[in-house]
Amino acid sequence: MSSENRTPTETVPDPHARPGPEVLDALGTDPTGLTADEAAARLDRHGPNALPTGESESALVRFLRQFKDPMIYVLLGAAVLTTVMGQVVDTIVILAVVLVNAIIGYVQEGRAADALESIRSMLSLDAQVRRDGAWRTVPAEELVPGDVVRLAAGDRVPADVRILEASNLSAEESALTGESLAVEKTPEPVDAEAALGDRSAMAFSGTTLASGSGTGVVTATGTGTEIGHITSLLGEVESMETPLTRQMSAFSTKLSLVVVAAAVVMFVLGGVMYDYGLGELVLAAIGFAVAAIPEGLPAVLTITLALGVQTMAKRNSITRRMNSVETLGSVTVIASDKTGTLTKNEMTVRTVVTADGAYEVTGTGYAPDGEIRCDGRRVDDVRGQEDLHLLAEVAARTNDSTVSREGDAWVLSGEPTDGGLRTFAMKAGIDGDDAHRLAVVPFDSAYKYMATLDEIEGIGRIVNLKGAPDRLLERCDLSADERTAWEARIDELSGRGLRVLAAATRRARSESTHLTTEDVDAGGFTFRGLYGIIDPPREEAIEAIRTVQRAGIRVLMITGDHAGTATAIGREMGITDEFGAVTGAELDTADDAEFAELARTRTVFARTSPEHKLRLVTALQEQGEVVSMTGDGVNDAPSLKKADVGVAMGIKGTEATKEAADVVLADDNFATIGAAVEMGRTIYDNLRKAIVFILPTNGAQGLVILVAVLLGMTLPLTPVQVLWVNTITAVTLALALAFEPGEPDIMDRPPRRPGGSILSGAGITRIVYVSVLLGAITIAVFLGGQSAGVALEVSRTTAVNTLVVGQIFYLLASRFSAGTSLRKELFTTNPISWLCIAVMLLLQAAFVYLPLLQTAFGSAAVGWAGWLIPLGAGVVVLAVVEVDKALRRRR
Known part of the structure; x- marks a missing residue:
């Protein structure tokens, strides 16, 4: 049945929880997309796929506001009386003083924020859409609910899209959800109550596709999207x-x-x-x-x-509104996002576990600076430790990322988790020679592993395997006791908030230079060990938190990341409580009194939405607290605007966040807040x-x-x-x-x-x-x-x-x-x-x-x-x- 013959609703509640065909039917479309005429009609009904522009304060209004002071009113009244009485010199002197005060205030005060316009810059410019059965490129503003669009790695998602087909598709959503890792996208529906970061069947407007390809149907455009919802929140928030x-x-x-x-x-x-x-x-x-x-x-x-x-500018803190410098001096609570703010948003291997023991890996980020330690002692000769050497070799070879120095910084090209593994291998002295790679099975969310066939001098052909621990355990020759022991180690690492990947190897079974999933699934691998990976806390932020806590200030972490990860990071930073993280789902079920109590007594909040962050800031303010909110993602913008003083990251922060904030940290250093x-x-x-x-x-x-x-x-x-x-x-x-x-x-x-x-x-x-x-x-x-x-x-x-x-x-x-x-x-x-x-x-x-x-x-x-x-x-x-x-x- 063609789409123009249907009676569409063009809105679908909880599209992430419904099968793809059902969503298509509710939107009055099918995999062949809309006709051009139907798309034009829907564009007239829904309007362009764009966000509203913000209203800037005019220069005149900003100047006149400098006179809004009772003391100035008294002086202006005195000037009027002296004018009536003919005391011209007195009038001139009084008005000169008033004018000088107004000019000083006008010149020094920063421009009002235009956060909505900054979010607009996040939106895609063009989209690949199927119209009249053929793929074409159209301006993203012309997309309408029911359009079928094509998605590919590197694209910015043009609207909220229900995934219909996906091949190794993942999206970088940290700016919207706070999730530190790229999120795998699949057509399978999820629970209706799933948090925004867990809606794997959806791709959201303004986020970036990290890998793979796929198709989907547009479910919401403009202000109806999740990012559009945030602009609505921003518009409703009154600055304190x-x-x-x-x-x-x-x-x-x-x-x-x-x-x-x-x-x-x-x-x-x-x-x-x-x-x-x-x-x-x-x-x-x-x-x-x-x-x-x-x-x-x-x-x-x-x-x-x-x-x-x-003075603060010299210390890498750019203050957009002058009063905010003083306000930071009076804060009683600092609430902070995690990813990119308290942490680097750079995945780092923290622990590796082999059959012979556990190793600690020092250093953070993608700089290959650090040591590998066993029982507190540095491992100087990794090649002499066969178990550790093999784990580093797998990390280097089953890897398509590169880490290189650009100026004073180490920069990743590729997927963040692979970047962490590459850096670990470099710390171990293993470069991973791709010239000896004969074949590869790329990572795919369907089987959750990556395998390479490598020719290693003096050894021969080896299949190296890296991926989800459960998938690798199934393909390794292990006794029941060995498997139980490894599963216990996996649970222990996961309980510490680490993302766990596993490594395995096997000699090639033929002289073929090809490698397929059937070859890998045939099993026979030797389980080599585990990598414990985390987005580590900024080292300087830990000391900064101690400083502000000593000054009597409560520090809260409010993140969109998983509860286990948030609890682990909070514990390392000294801001967790005995009960662990409060989840967004718990906040949703709390009544106003319970919510206020959670805001007053708990310190770590995980899997939160922009509404949760905004509501937490508001609850704290209603209790008489002076609140500073720190963040870097567009999901933080409403709460930054609501807070008594909003602080944004200047390097990795989105423009929307920086425009909504009062203070921007030019060095992305949480320690600057202490200063x-x-x-x-x-x-x-x-x-x-x-x-x-x-x-x-x-x-x-x-x-x-x-x-x-x-x-x-x-x-x-x-x-x-x-x-x-x-x-x-x-x-x-x-x-x-x-x-x-x-x-x-x-x-x-x-x-x-x-x-x-x-x-x-x-x-x-x-x-x-x-x-x-x-x-x-x-x-x-x-x-x-x-x-x-x-x-x-x-x-x-x-x-x-x-x-x-x-x-x-x-x-x-x-x-x-x-x-x-x-x-x-x-x-x-x-x-x-x-x-x-x-x-x-x-x-x-x-x-x-x-x-x-x-x-x-x-x-x-x-x-x-x-x-x-x-x-x-x-x-x-x-x-x-x-x-x-x-x-x-x-x-």
Whole structure:
């Protein structure tokens, strides 16, 4: 029956669980494919086989977002009022400060991610499809459900395809499923509940065919495919605010409300208690608001984070969103994919077992660096160990892969498992001379072995056999006891999470130069031993995990790989629990409470789907955890986007993963995360120091204006002078704190409590008393100048100098939060601080003596007294803070 005469459903639930003919029938097609007319009609109904494009944030929106801060709103309100009152200079200065902050944020902030567009680049461009009974090449976007397609090694699968015929067909699916090995594809249906990585009857859009050939029928296109489902998840995921963003937003809102309320109270009291004019009261209120708002804080925050970004870039960690550097410093849980992240995604022979004993093979990856050990001792002469020598010979000869050095790296050409065997043979000193190969039976999933006929000098013709242990045991001459013993060794290796292959040899039974499966199946082989193969953990990642665990951070492994493999790797890395791995099937059957408990208590999750990873991250966040997710496959992209900070592998990671992530590791080194955590904690410490340093300037200035209005005296500082002090203090002295090195115990502390205040109790206390101290000294200096008959401009300039010099000495005290600053490290650990002090003094000298700035800010030249008095005030500030720190240390 032709396909156009049927009534197709064009959708098939669980096609992997249904026989191929049944799937064809449900899709309204047959092995000859669709007609061109039917394909066109279906294309109109289903739309092109493509994924939706992402929406990028425009430059204008990104720029306007820099003004989204309550403190900026207060300043903009002050600019409007000064404009109405004709105070043009004040308006220009206020708007200039706001604009500079916005430009800094705009320039430093990275572009918004476009993960969907990156996944689009994974899709195939063309497909071999059968239309009108003939094979033709069409753009992959024109495929529709019911199309019959042809698949071959090296192809990218153009849509989700139900396999109908397969010859040694396998697919590399690690980017989609997390499976570290190529997956064999067969037409046989599997269980309806099989995990994505176990659906051997399906080939999935965006994955790559590693070997063989076959045909299949398209069951889903576009957003209906598994990779399309991931794009839907990405579109639904809302990026989380970072802890710092939440804390700074709450801090800005509270501070702005307090400042506005205090300005209103001051305005009312000034009007009731004294005969101020409306204009004077408005200017005084504006001056108070401008004084109390730390308008330089957003710039300090942005610049400090930008410096962190640059530092991390030097350490191979590319930060796409600035706040993410600090967020890494606050994480409480690091969840990581396994394949390619914690492991190298390079198959390695870890153990070999012969009839005479077991051998340990050191080294990882495809570099032939390592040793073969027996009972802890190195085997120097492999050829002298006949059992080991024969096992290495089989590994080298039944092998079509090559491993070669390209620059500083060893690169595999061929199948990963064969690459691991080739590397083992090279470690044993066996190259495997293919020139002596007479015939070969290539590996096929139907019989699960590979055999070669080799002419070996001095021995003759030998058949070498490598493959699945059960298939080789059937073809070897073994007693019942011998077979039972080997089966026990196979089970033991498999229980350690190793992939097990076996080796056997036999003398050729004729002088023929041909070899067939019938020859192999005739048996008579001698069983030579077993290879235990694994995708090994990255050595540097093991130490990195210990480092972050010491810092109080939980580490979870969430992988699509098999439970046994995940448990074994987790055990080696120190992140497994006593119960082993939780499987995706167990997660599916858990209710919300059970799921949350599993997320809270377990550490290894295996056979997981993108939905499982996303749900685990969400469950952890709902429990108040700050979560970092690390991965390299497109299946990790939704959970990376959802996490508080997503970390992608830069070398082997897919573009989709890198676009969804906040941080990209340029060296694919999990250990870089440990360095990033340390940097994040240092940045947070320094930001906290900067806030505790900046706010007393604002507190002192606000106090000066408030006291002046309440006492009915002339303002010691004008609004533009206040802005001058705030701005140059923030961009010079406060910036110096961004270069402070981390405290010695920074990676021995537990993570800070999520949701806590950015200011500690001790910090708030210091802000209060330093504000009062600086404000009182400034008022005293101003009143002293006025009582001595000094001109108003000179008195105000001396008051400004007092604030500036007082802040310089306060900076020296602030560089060490608890320890004394009166030590040699004050001069040796942060030379940038002294450069910033020098710049600050130069700017202040310009404020005092340059005519242009005198006109703009109402300043005037001062004599030596105008500097000595502030110097004495600074010494007092330093002494008081050091006494406070000494008392706290004693308590």
